[in-house]
């Protein structure tokens with residue numbers, strides 16, 4: 001489907017990003033906020049910038065950038081399970097697999113290593129918590145759709161803060177086990193106002209959360225802020241830095257649907273969550289924010305509406321070339337302590353390895 005959005009006011013606005021604040025650099029990286037826009041290629045970020053009239057967005061605040069390749073062990077075009085596994089563990093696997101090599105050997109994620117070392121950890125998503133990207137950080141499964149196995153890994157994960165959907169997959173026994181382990185189980189994001197530390201499982205839908213266009217409201221930026229507040233409190237108590245993974249899960253689905261308007265809504269929402277993470281890094285030296293994607297979805301390109309683009313602007317088109325994923329490089333935006341230490345052209349596995357090195361989680 002061909003979508004057309006006109007932009008007539010761009011040239012009245014100042015070009016170039018404004019970098020209002022600069023987070024502290026140098027020193028030890030204690031906390032990592034790892035933000036994954038599922039299906040978010042450079043064109044998806046460009047769409048956000050164009051539709052915002054080149055007013056500064058959170059991505060403009062990046063202090064460093066890199067590009068990563070995303071191919072999986074068995075396909076030049078990855079799925080979210082293999083790419084999530086690469087970003088979480090630093091190892092390639094086949095499409096459809098989570099937290100294991102193609103021959104079935106389990107591989108440990110950076111979050112699992114952090115849990116083992118007693119560091120506070122969290123995941124915030126807009127899909128189910130058992131979906132490919134979040135699951136790559138705690139599960140080991142040959143099939144990303146093996147919901148029972150993945151939910152069991154989640155119960156055993158030891159991850160302190162878990163906000164997302166997927167509540168319908170937990171048995172009463174599993175919820176009882178989690179309560180015994182000290183988790184508060186919350187079903188409504190408003191109930192989070194009363195939580196400021198400790199283990200908390202937020203199950204805000206039986207399946208996925210609503211889309212950014214259909215009533216999800218400001219869940220993602222708010223849940224990100226709340227997770228940071230809780231993990232920061234736990235980090236102070238334990239004296240250990242934290243790891244938080246945040247996923248803009250539904251950017252991918254807008255790409256699969258070739259729906260530019262939904263894509264803008266999801267990108268706007270994710271941008272607000274990135275902004276919240278960068279604000280946290282401003283206030284908390286030792287925090288590194290890394291924003292990247294598992295792959296690009298939709299094969300989005302942004303040509304001029306007028307084929308003769310030498311003429312004045314007559315709007316742009318958002319053209320999708322596939323209902324699936326593409327094999328293009330995806331961007332990495334870095335902000336905060338250690339941002340200067342990762343750049344260039346990397347493989348997605350290399351990005352994960354470098355982050356684990358920075359965090360002392362090798």
Ligand SMILES: [Zn+2]
Nearest residue numbers: 039080252297
């Ligand atoms: Zn996808």
